[in-house]
Amino acid sequence: MISDTTKTAADVTEASAEHDLKSAAKAVKSSAKDVYDSVSDEVGHYADDANNRIRDLTQRAKGSLDEAKGRINDAKNRLNGQINEKPLPSAAIALGLGVVLGLLLASPRRRY
Numbered sequence: 001m002i003s004d005t006t007k008t009a010a011d012v013t014e015a016s017a018e019h020d021l022k023s024a025a026k027a028v029k030s031s032a033k034d035v036y037d038s039v040s041d042e043v044g045h046y047a048d049d050a051n052n053r054i055r056d057l058t059q060r061a062k063g064s065l066d067e068a069k070g071r072i073n074d075a076k077n078r079l080n081g082q083i084n085e086k087p088l089p090s091a092a093i094a095l096g097l098g099v100v101l102g103l104l105l106a107s108p109r110r111r112y
Contacts, residue, residue: 002010083090
């Protein structure tokens, strides 16, 4: 049979081991939280940087699009002005382009 001293020693050892395990678990949990917080901060900085870059690129793209729209409108206005000033040559050019495009787009059997 086990003596009372041995039982007491086993109980003390068990309590000590349980205390050590709880302390180690708390330390691991605290360390994991610190790592999580650190990684979250880093990821947050990268996300903020990416958002700023996307915002900048979006603004630049909008500026380029607005500039292109302006150029297209200017070209359209100049073309309309030239058509109004010289309607017959404009019609002849349009007819010629239509014939050329029609020949290019026609099936090979219908070309000639």
